[in-house]
Amino acid sequence: MKYIKIYLLLTLFIISCKTKQVTNEVDNIQQVVDTRSIQGGMWIPSLLEGVNEQEMTALGSKMTAADIYDVNNSSLKDAIVHFNGGCTSEIISPKGLLLTNHHCGYGAIQSHSSVEHDYLENGFWAMNMDEELPNPGMVVTFIKRIDDVTTQVFEGVTDEMNEAEKQSLIDQNINKVTKTIQKEAWQEANVKSFYGGNQYIAFVTEVFKDIRLVGAPPSSIGKFGADTDNWMWPRHTGDFSMFRIYADANNRPAEYSKENVPYAPVHYLPVSLDGVEEGDFTLVFGFPGRTNEYLPAVAVEQIVEVLNPAKIKVRDNALKIMDSYMRKDPSIKIKYASKYASTANYWKKWIGENQGIQKSNAIQKKRNLENEFSKIVNEKDLVAYQPLLAEFENLYKEIQDVSLARDYWVEVVYRNVELLGVTFAAYQLEQAYLRGGDAAFERVRTGILNEFKGIYKDYSVEVDKPVFESLVSLYAKECPITYLPQNMQNVDFTALTNNVYETSKFTSFEGAEELLSGTAAEVIKKINEDSAFVFGKELNNMFYQAIEPKFQDLNLQIVAVQKEYMKALMEVFPNERFFPDANSTLRVTYGQVRGYEPKDGMRYENTTYLEGVLEKYVPGDYEFDVSQKLIDLFNSKDFGPYGENGKMPVNFIGTNHTTGGNSGSPAIDAYGNLIGLNFDRVWEGTMSDMNYDPDICRNIMVDIRYVLFIIDKYAGAKNLIEEMTLVNPKSK
Ligand code: ARG
Ligand code: GLU
Numbered sequence: 021m022k023y024i025k026i027y028l029l030l031t032l033f034i035i036s037c038k039t040k041q042v043t044n045e046v047d048n049i050q051q052v053v054d055t056r057s058i059q060g061g062m063w064i065p066s067l068l069e070g071v072n073e074q075e076m077t078a079l080g081s082k083m084t085a086a087d088i089y090d091v092n093n094s095s096l097k098d099a100i101v102h103f104n105g106g107c108t109s110e111i112i113s114p115k116g117l118l119l120t121n122h123h124c125g126y127g128a129i130q131s132h133s134s135v136e137h138d139y140l141e142n143g144f145w146a147m148n149m150d151e152e153l154p155n156p157g158m159v160v161t162f163i164k165r166i167d168d169v170t171t172q173v174f175e176g177v178t179d180e181m182n183e184a185e186k187q188s189l190i191d192q193n194i195n196k197v198t199k200t201i202q203k204e205a206w207q208e209a210n211v212k213s214f215y216g217g218n219q220y221i222a223f224v225t226e227v228f229k230d231i232r233l234v235g236a237p238p239s240s241i242g243k244f245g246a247d248t249d250n251w252m253w254p255r256h257t258g259d260f261s262m263f264r265i266y267a268d269a270n271n272r273p274a275e276y277s278k279e280n281v282p283y284a285p286v287h288y289l290p291v292s293l294d295g296v297e298e299g300d301f302t303l304v305f306g307f308p309g310r311t312n313e314y315l316p317a318v319a320v321e322q323i324v325e326v327l328n329p330a331k332i333k334v335r336d337n338a339l340k341i342m343d344s345y346m347r348k349d350p351s352i353k354i355k356y357a358s359k360y361a362s363t364a365n366y367w368k369k370w371i372g373e374n375q376g377i378q379k380s381n382a383i384q385k386k387r388n389l390e391n392e393f394s395k396i397v398n399e400k401d402l403v404a405y406q407p408l409l410a411e412f413e414n415l416y417k418e419i420q421d422v423s424l425a426r427d428y429w430v431e432v433v434y435r436n437v438e439l440l441g442v443t444f445a446a447y448q449l450e451q452a453y454l455r456g457g458d459a460a461f462e463r464v465r466t467g468i469l470n471e472f473k474g475i476y477k478d479y480s481v482e483v484d485k486p487v488f489e490s491l492v493s494l495y496a497k498e499c500p501i502t503y504l505p506q507n508m509q510n511v512d513f514t515a516l517t518n519n520v521y522e523t524s525k526f527t528s529f530e531g532a533e534e535l536l537s538g539t540a541a542e543v544i545k546k547i548n549e550d551s552a553f554v555f556g557k558e559l560n561n562m563f564y565q566a567i568e569p570k571f572q573d574l575n576l577q578i579v580a581v582q583k584e585y586m587k588a589l590m591e592v593f594p595n596e597r598f599f600p601d602a603n604s605t606l607r608v609t610y611g612q613v614r615g616y617e618p619k620d621g622m623r624y625e626n627t628t629y630l631e632g633v634l635e636k637y638v639p640g641d642y643e644f645d646v647s648q649k650l651i652d653l654f655n656s657k658d659f660g661p662y663g664e665n666g667k668m669p670v671n672f673i674g675t676n677h678t679t680g681g682n683s684g685s686p687a688i689d690a691y692g693n694l695i696g697l698n699f700d701r702v703w704e705g706t707m708s709d710m711n712y713d714p715d716i717c718r719n720i721m722v723d724i725r726y727v728l729f730i731i732d733k734y735a736g737a738k739n740l741i742e743e744m745t746l747v748n749p750k751s752k
Pocket of ligand 1 (some may be wrong): 247
């Protein structure tokens with residue numbers, strides 16, 4: 021295996037480095053080539069000792085494994101906080117000051133905004149703690165301890181059991197572990213599966229519930245470049261916002277109260293003023309959501325050739341229609357801005373992912389690995405592993421049509437046609453009534469009506485109608501016929517669309533409210549006479565009666581084969597680096613600051629500067645406007661201690677292996693100081709969720725000095741800077 025060779029080479033290289041100074045060019049290039057094989061991976065923080073520690077040292081780290089994770093002493097992990105379930109944040113002061121992305125705090129910032137105080141537009145800064153704004157429902161989670169509980173979870177599980185029996189016993193054991201694990205009264209515990217179900221790890225956590233908004237730049241800084249620049253390099257976004265954790269008098273989690281005090285952390289990150297240069301060590305510490313690094317070639321091929329193109333095409337159509345109306349009508353632009361952004365986010369990611377998989381030849385590489393795997397399995401006569409690849413081939417062949425149908429339903433009914441989305445909610449109401457009677461009906465109705473208020477506030481029939489016609493026609497044309505409901509076959513979709521949008525009451529909030537008023541029996545009768553509901557109901561029935569059961573059945577079998585395959589890979593290639601796929605648990609990824617070559621003859625630098633913001637400036641544009649204040653600061657070169665040789669760095673890139681959920685993660689230097697704030701990846705490398713390639717996969721970070729510059733020079737919130745510990749590790 022190539023990796024093993026490179027690994028040996030590297031070990032030799034490290035040894036030889038100890039005896040000789042690396043000074044000449046050739047040796048530097050040698051180092052770039054060699055370190056390729058020790059980057060990538062999202063590692064479990066409690067298991068860094070040994071190989072990971074050596075790799076980090078080889079990349080330039082001066083930290084030990086215990087500096088990063090330690091149960092008995094304070095360590096970096098005590099400053100890393102899961103932010104409201106989806107993002108990451110970090111503590112940067114002794115008073116519980118939290119830093120995360122602007123796009124992670126977006127909902128909170130929006131919820132405090134009104135026409136008089138538009139914090140999204142103008143930014144928000146608390147000049148003292150009394151001005152900080154509470155956010156009901158927001159939670160942040162600390163990881164106190166990480167324990168391997170694999171033995172307990174597998175207790176009593178035998179090879180004779182079938183998959184369902186195994187799973188049921190595993191679930192019982194997990195329950196037991198969660199209940200009996202040693203923890204304090206105010207702590208919580210949960211168990212997660214790793215390596216496809218081959219290892220189980222318990223996390224003891226503390227969940228804080230009084231989280232207040234402290235600061236956010238205007239969107240023209242925090243969201244600069246919006247969708248056009250999303251997933252792209254060169255980038256110029258100040259994607260940050262700040263919160264503060266409050267605790268009770270004992271420094272423990274508590275519901276919001278005026279009496280609560282700023283949380284005193286076990287550790288907070290010192291902030292480095294020294295910046296970065298090519299080759300500097302970087303560590304990103306956070307909560308990556310999901311990766312699929314060990315899929316067989318056949319699965320990746322299916323994603324790239326069948327599923328991604330279908331989803332991209334659906335969203336292509338929806339986005340084009342939304343965009344054409346948003347351009348014509350400013351009120352539609354406001355209503356659809358956030359929906360457009362979230363639809364565009366993964367649309368753009370999938371396009372980049374497909375291109376990256378093709379460009380890096382990932383499918384062929386996986387096939388080569390599988391050939392080698394088969395060769396060794398046969399040589400060593402590992403009978404249990406021999407059928408795995410053939411099983412994958414069969415299962416993926418069998419699941420293809422139903423996966424595709426499922427994606428069409430999700431993308432069209434559930435995600436992109438709003439009218440079908442609301443009729444689906446009504447469908448769930450009917451199902452709740454059929455299963456749970458009046459009580460269940462009332463509960464669901466209250467929830468749905470609440471949800472509808474938010475949906476219809478930003479709803480435009482004018483936009484939704486052409487989206488319906490376009491997406492439903494596409495669904496009918498491309499969905500495998502087995503999973504196409506009768507009412508979508510041989511239909512004139514223009515006539516159908518006109519009829520539905522003329523007659524359905526679900527096209528307005530008042531109409532929907534009227535349909536949902538009255539006794540349960542009355543409501544059920546009324547909705548079943550509504551044209552949109554009737555149309556959607558057949559699609560939803562097809563989904564629940566045919567698509568979902570078949571999909572889940574096959575998927576369960578795939579998961580079982582994947583679990584065996586994961587185990588087999590680790591056994592067959594004992595010297596390979598295997599990290600567990602991301603699963604929203606705390607992980608460490610390390611790499612170096614590096615530019616890259618997106619295309620032949622093109623080279624991207626590793627850092628962008630404020631100059632670039634002005635280069636992109638389009639006055640009045642919703643993506644590229646720049647405020648006069650920032651222009652003035654740029655012209656006067658008033659960067660304070662945050663600039664570098666008369667320039668203000670804005671963003672930089674590195675080889676850290678990140679994914680969704682790593683938003684807001686700290687980028688940490690060789691000594692444990694904060695140097696940046698992770699917020700995105702480069703387009704050419706978004707395939708890293710399935711195939712990390714150190715040549716082209718880069719994460720994008722805000723330079724921490726830009727964050728400090730905005731807080732200090734732009735917002736004048738010196739109170740926040742004074743709380744932090746600023747350091748100069750390079751000149752020490
Ligand atoms: N691509 C980044 C992520 O996946 C940023 C998304 C937010 N920004 C946007 N323009 N939609 O979350
Ligand atoms: N923007 C992503 C997030 O919200 C992080 C970027 C990525 O997917 O790498 O988590």
